[in-house]
Amino acid sequence: MNIPDVKQSWPNPINEVTIGATKEEGGTRSTTITIGGTGTLPFLSFEGSSPHRPVIAMEVWDFAPADWPEELEKYFSDVWDDPGKWAKKCVDEFNADLICLRLQGCDPDGENKSSAEAAEAVKKVLEAVTVPLIIWGCGNKEKNNEILPVCSQTAAGERCLLGTITEDNYKTLVALCKADKHKLIAESPVDINIAKQVNILAADIGLAAEDIVIYPSTGSLGYGIEYVYSIMERGRIAGLSGDKMWAMPLLADIGKEVWKVKEAVATEEEVPGWGNHVQRGPLWEAITALVYLQSGSDIIIMRHPKAVGELKKYINSLINKN
Amino acid sequence: MIFIGERINGGFKDIKRAIQEKDKSIIQHWAKIQTEAGADYLDVNMGAASNKVDDFIWMIEAVQETVETPISIDSNKLAFIESAIKVCKHPPIINSTTADKEKLDQLIPVAVEHNASLIGLCMDKKGAPQDVNQRVELGATIFSEAIDKGLSPDQIFLDPVTMPLKFLQPQAYHLIEAVRQFTLLSSPPPHIIVGLSNISSKASEMKLINRVFLIMCIEAGLDATICDVTDEELLNSAITTEIILNKHIYSDSYIKAYRESRRK
Numbered sequence: 031m032n033i034p035d036v037k038q039s040w041p042n043p044i045n046e047v048t049i050g051a052t053k054e055e056g057g058t059r060s061t062t063i064t065i066g067g068t069g070t071l072p073f074l075s076f077e078g079s080s081p082h083r084p085v086i087a088m089e090v091w092d093f094a095p096a097d098w099p100e101e102l103e104k105y106f107s108d109v110w111d112d113p114g115k116w117a118k119k120c121v122d123e124f125n126a127d128l129i130c131l132r133l134q135g136c137d138p139d140g141e142n143k144s145s146a147e148a149a150e151a152v153k154k155v156l157e158a159v160t161v162p163l164i165i166w167g168c169g170n171k172e173k174n175n176e177i178l179p180v181c182s183q184t185a186a187g188e189r190c191l192l193g194t195i196t197e198d199n200y201k202t203l204v205a206l207c208k209a210d211k212h213k214l215i216a217e218s219p220v221d222i223n224i225a226k227q228v229n230i231l232a233a234d235i236g237l238a239a240e241d242i243v244i245y246p247s248t249g250s251l252g253y254g255i256e257y258v259y260s261i262m263e264r265g266r267i268a269g270l271s272g273d274k275m276w277a278m279p280l281l282a283d284i285g286k287e288v289w290k291v292k293e294a295v296a297t298e299e300e301v302p303g304w305g306n307h308v309q310r311g312p313l314w315e316a317i318t319a320l321v322y323l324q325s326g327s328d329i330i331i332m333r334h335p336k337a338v339g340e341l342k343k344y345i346n347s348l349i350n351k352n
Numbered sequence: 353m354i355f356i357g358e359r360i361n362g363g364f365k366d367i368k369r370a371i372q373e374k375d376k377s378i379i380q381h382w383a384k385i386q387t388e389a390g391a392d393y394l395d396v397n398m399g400a401a402s403n404k405v406d407d408f409i410w411m412i413e414a415v416q417e418t419v420e421t422p423i424s425i426d427s428n429k430l431a432f433i434e435s436a437i438k439v440c441k442h443p444p445i446i447n448s449t450t451a452d453k454e455k456l457d458q459l460i461p462v463a464v465e466h467n468a469s470l471i472g473l474c475m476d477k478k479g480a481p482q483d484v485n486q487r488v489e490l491g492a493t494i495f496s497e498a499i500d501k502g503l504s505p506d507q508i509f510l511d512p513v514t515m516p517l518k519f520l521q522p523q524a525y526h527l528i529e530a531v532r533q534f535t536l537l538s539s540p541p542p543h544i545i546v547g548l549s550n551i552s553s554k555a556s557e558m559k560l561i562n563r564v565f566l567i568m569c570i571e572a573g574l575d576a577t578i579c580d581v582t583d584e585e586l587l588n589s590a591i592t593t594e595i596i597l598n599k600h601i602y603s604d605s606y607i608k609a610y611r612e613s614r615r616k
Contacts, residue, residue: 226603233612234605268601274613276601 037077040270043069044277045240046082047213049128049191050162056187056211060160063128065243065328066279071266072326073348084323084345086338087164087331088126089285090116092143092151093135098333099295101311105335113151114158121159124335125342130164131155132286136177137168145180152181156188164191164331166215171199179206186210191329193217194245197228204237213241215281220247220254222261229275243329244278250287250294251318262325282322285333288315312336320344353590354393354576356424356445357386358549360415362399371401371411379411380418387419390611391581393445394419396436397426405435416441424471424578430458437466445469447578448511451476451490453497460501469507470498471545474530480513482523487512487530495537508542509576510534516553517561524551524565528572535573544569545576562586567593 046067051057063085070078094110109115113131120126131151135143155163165181167174179202182192186209193215195203200216207214216232218225225246233239246265249258262280269277288294294314297307304310315337319330323345332338359382362368370378386394394415398408412423422442425433433446448471449459463470472494474487481487491510498508512530515523527546535541551565552558563586566577570593581587591610595602603609 223602223604226601226609227605230603230605230609230612234608265601272613273601273609275603275609 038070040069040078042270042272042274042277043067044266044269044279045242047191047240047243047279049164049189049213051187051189051211055189057189058156058160059162059188061162062189063162070270071263072324075349082328083349084328084330085127086341087128087130087329088120088124088338089130089132089331089333090120090155091132091134092148093141095134097290099289099311101295101308102289102333112154114154117155118158121161124338126161126338128162128164128329129155129159130166130331132166133168133177133181135168136170136173138170138173140168145177148177149180149184152184156185162190163188164193164215164329166193171196175199175202178203182206182210182212185212189213191215191243195228195232197224197231200228200232201235204232204235207241208236213243215245216242216278217245218247220249220258220261222246222265225261225265226273226275229278233275239274239278242278243281244276245281245283248283248287248322250284250291251314251321252293253287253291255318255321259321259325262322262327266326279328280326281329281331282319282327283331284315284319284322285331288318289333312340316340316344353570353587353594354543354545355391355581355587355590356393356395356545356576356578357382357389357391357421357581358395358547358578359386359580359582360394360411361397361426362401363397368399368401371398371407374410376414376417379414383415383418383421386581387421389581389584390587390614391421392614393424394421395424395426395447395578397447405432408432408436409439412436412439430462433459434462437462437468440466440468443467443469445471445509447471448473449494451493456494456497456501460498460503463498463507464502467507469509469543470503471509471511472498473511474513480515481526481530484526484529484533487526488533491530491534492537495542499538505538505540505542509545510537510542511545511547514546514548514550516555517551517565518553518555528568531569531572531574541573543576544574545578546574548577548579559583559586563589566590570594571597 044066048062048064050059050062064082067082068080090113092113109119117129133148135141136148191213194217196217216228249255265276294311312334315334319341366378396411423440424445424447425436426447446463446468449455450473474490512527517524531544534544548562552561595606
């Protein structure tokens with residue numbers, strides 16, 4: 031029987047973005063990470079080439095989180111008073127490809143740490159590990175505009191991935207990234223049109239399209255994942271088809287979303303019939319992450335070491351099979 | 353959309369003078385203006401200004417000295433096309449062949465050899481098509497010949513032949529119906545193109561007629577036009593039509609995004 035050829039050809043490969051800079055490039059990283067560059071949909075190696083594998087960033091905070099469940103606490107509580115040690119453990123023991131430092135402690139509704147303290151956390155992580163770094167603000171726009179300039183300068187030349195810019199807050203960060211040679215995360219609220227608009231606005235004031243990674247927001251398995259998936263897939267298809275303002279690599283922020291849903295954290299005593307949460311939690315994170323891999327994510331931010339391990343195995347199996 | 357700038361044509365007085373006086377600056381002016389306005393190709397047509405192939409080559413080279421926009425070689429003479437295609441820096445469009453067998457036998461191999469695209473006018477020796485069926489039949493002939501001889505659908509532009517609304521009113525709607533049927537020829541379909549300005553020839557509301565006709569054609573499946581690319585409202589209307597048809601992703605700055613992404 032003849033099987034019809036279903037190969038499609040796409041005219042416009044996704045931009046490559048390199049994160050991290052070695053000594054020769056003006057930074058201090060031992061390796062750099064390049065994402066994007068794909069000329070086809072995820073893992074369709076029969077159709078086109080995908081020169082760079084997806085990478086996993088593990089999440090590190092600038093203070094000991096009070097709301098992380100026991101299942102995470104048991105891996106990190108010995109190091110989470112020091113972002114440097116925490117990052118080192120993620121790299122040395124759990125093989126994180128890169129570190130995502132989230133400056134949650136600077137949130138004015140929480141610890142309200144200063145920009146000097148934020149910069150100190152950045153410094154600690156940069157000294158403790160040599161993998162590339164994502165620096166993620168605290169979620170408050172005004173505060174981000176205070177802390178990120180200082181962090182950006184502290185990491186000048188390291189080619190970090192900084193985030194996030196949004197439709198109504200992008201000018202400060204774009205200027206910083208151009209000055210200190212970083213890359214940017216462009217955030218949008220699960221909205222394909224706004225995702226494009228943020229990129230246009232940033233490009234308008236001089237940011238190169240090649241310096242942008244799209245973060246279209248993330249939902250956990252069971253919490254709108256299908257909707258985000260369809261937006262990422264449609265955006266990626268538009269990018270591959272020639273829409274330059276969607277031809278960027280994609281980022282999924284998995285750990286933050288998964289470890290607040292009851293399906294991941296509730297114990298068996300609380301919900302009989304759901305099975306052991308020690309297995310269920312990391313499984314929930316791993317399954318959520320692999321859905322995002324299939325929708326085109328190039329960077330996945332995660333928390334649980336076992337989920338990270340499982341996802342790495344999964345990526346290997348898809349790449350080696352092809 | 354693929355926009356082809358119509359302005360470098362010996363039918364315009366300034367271009368005719370440029371050819372006769374060998375004044376590159378006028379041709380280069382229009383090459384630049386049309387490129388900046390968003391032309392994906394620049395049509396080059398000598399009209400009746402000269403009958404020397406050297407003059408035609410001179411025009412194309414003048415354009416290529418100024419801009420990188422690919423050329424649409426607008427001539428019905430095989431010798432002109434064969435000479436012109438050799439000096440084109442980027443794969444051009446040959447404008448055009450008819451559905452006559454001897455024309456197809458001559459021009460398709462030239463297009464294949466130079467990786468060029470080819471506009472196929474849906475007419476033959478018997479003349480211009482009078483209805484939908486004739487257009488579709490001639491279009492299908494051109495398409496299947498071109499595919500058989502080695503062009504891909506992406507290199508084929510079918511032109512259902514625009515006629516003046518003022519004098520041949522029923523033909524406009526016949527053309528739109530033919531466009532709709534061309535889209536069914538293959539998957540992906542060939543490009544479908546019209547020479548837009550013909551529709552408003554000698555009419556009083558030229559720009560309005562051009563714009564509305566183009567929008568209706570795009571809705572039916574057309575994706576290319578030879579037109580006045582400096583008519584900003586025309587191009588923005590075409591881009592907006594494609595947005596409404598869900599061919600690009602909306603954003604508040606969609607016109608800017610579209611135009612930026614097409615810039616060479």
